[in-house]
Amino acid sequence: MKLDKIEKIVIAVVIFLVVNAIGMNYYNHQKYFHNRALPIYINNTEENKLPENIRELSKKYQSYIDLYKSDKPVLVYNYTTFKREGGIDKKFHEELSAKLEAENIDIEKIIFENWEDDTTEIALKNKKYLDGTETCGPSGKEEEKLKDFVDTAHHCINNICIIDVKNHRYLLMSPNVDYIAEEIKKYYHK
Numbered sequence: 156m157k158l159d160k161i162e163k164i165v166i167a168v169v170i171f172l173v174v175n176a177i178g179m180n181y182y183n184h185q186k187y188f189h190n191r192a193l194p195i196y197i198n199n200t201e202e203n204k205l206p207e208n209i210r211e212l213s214k215k216y217q218s219y220i221d222l223y224k225s226d227k228p229v230l231v232y233n234y235t236t237f238k239r240e241g242g243i244d245k246k247f248h249e250e251l252s253a254k255l256e257a258e259n260i261d262i263e264k265i266i267f268e269n270w271e272d273d274t275t276e277i278a279l280k281n282k283k284y285l286d287g288t289e290t291c292g293p294s295g296k297e298e299e300k301l302k303d304f305v306d307t308a309h310h311c312i313n314n315i316c317i318i319d320v321k322n323h324r325y326l327l328m329s330p331n332v333d334y335i336a337e338e339i340k341k342y343y344h345k
Contacts, residue, residue: 233267
């Protein structure tokens with residue numbers, strides 16, 4: 156099958172457009188990568204409420220039991236073993252550990268290394284609480300409770316937080332080593 160002149164021109168134009176689109180996408184990606192603004196952390200602590208029955212919920216949903224078992228405040232965070240721009244990585248973990256040790260701050264810790272989102276696993280364990288209809292979000296009351304429970308745990312794990320089950324709250328903190336140490340000291344002196 157031979158192509159005539161017009162078909163060859165059309166194919167050449169399509170190939171040129173595809174190559175050009177790929178090249179522009181790469182250029183825009185590189186431009187974004189080099190010129191993006193770096194995150195700015197403002198030292199801040201945000202207090203959030205925990206459900207009073209958080210321990211019962213963790214047992215019911217068979218998830219995050221360790222996060223909520225202690226009556227003492229627990230420092231919770233996740234770090235990556237690889238360098239992550241603007242994230243909590245191994246260097247941050249080592250600096251925070253050294254700072255807490257140097258300041259003689261003794262606090263229970265639950266630290267996740269390279270934590271992966273476990274929402275699907277939790278949903279599979281709790282199928283009986285999920286509505287079988289196809290919807291984009293939680294549709295039943297129990298499903299909404301499960302979603303809120305998982306979201307709260309993920310909020311802590313993906314950031315820096317002190318979980319205080321006894322007082323039904325968690326403190327979400329900025330990822331600054333010195334600030335975290337000062338907040339823990341302040342928190343203990345209340």
